[in-house]
Amino acid sequence: KRKKKKGKKGEKGKTSSLLSPVLVETFVITFLAEWGDRSQIATIGLAASSDPVGVTIGGIAGHAVCTGAAVIGGRHMAEHISERAVAIAGGVLFCLFGAHSLVTGLEE
Structure with a gap:
C-alpha cells in the first residue's frame, strides 16, 4: 500500500480557490467599473481634506454594504x-433609452 501525501495538492487547492475565476472576474469588473467613477472622485476629495485612514475605512465599508x-x-x-x-x-x-x-x- 502507498500512502497519499497531503502536502502540495492541498496547498494548490487553497490557492486556486483563493484566485477562483469568479473572484478574479468580479474584481476586474468592479475595478474597471469604479475607476474614475463619481464616488472615487468624491473619495479623493474627502481624503485630501480629511483623515485618509477614516476615508479608507468608510469607503471600504460603504462599498461592501452596496456590493x-x-x-x-x-x-x-x-x-x-x-x-x-x-x-x-x-x-x-437599452433600446428605449437610445x-x-x-x-x-x-x-450639453
Whole structure:
C-alpha cells in the first residue's frame, strides 16, 4: 500500500480557490467599473481634506454594504425571475433609452 501525501495538492487547492475565476472576474469588473467613477472622485476629495485612514475605512465599508446588497438582491431575483427575462428587459430598456436620446438629442 502507498500512502497519499497531503502536502502540495492541498496547498494548490487553497490557492486556486483563493484566485477562483469568479473572484478574479468580479474584481476586474468592479475595478474597471469604479475607476474614475463619481464616488472615487468624491473619495479623493474627502481624503485630501480629511483623515485618509477614516476615508479608507468608510469607503471600504460603504462599498461592501452596496456590493453585499447587490449580491443578496441578485440572488433573490434569480430565484424568481429567469436570466433570459432579465436580459430581454435590459435590452428593451437599452433600446428605449437610445431612442429617447435620438429623439431629444444630446444636451450639453
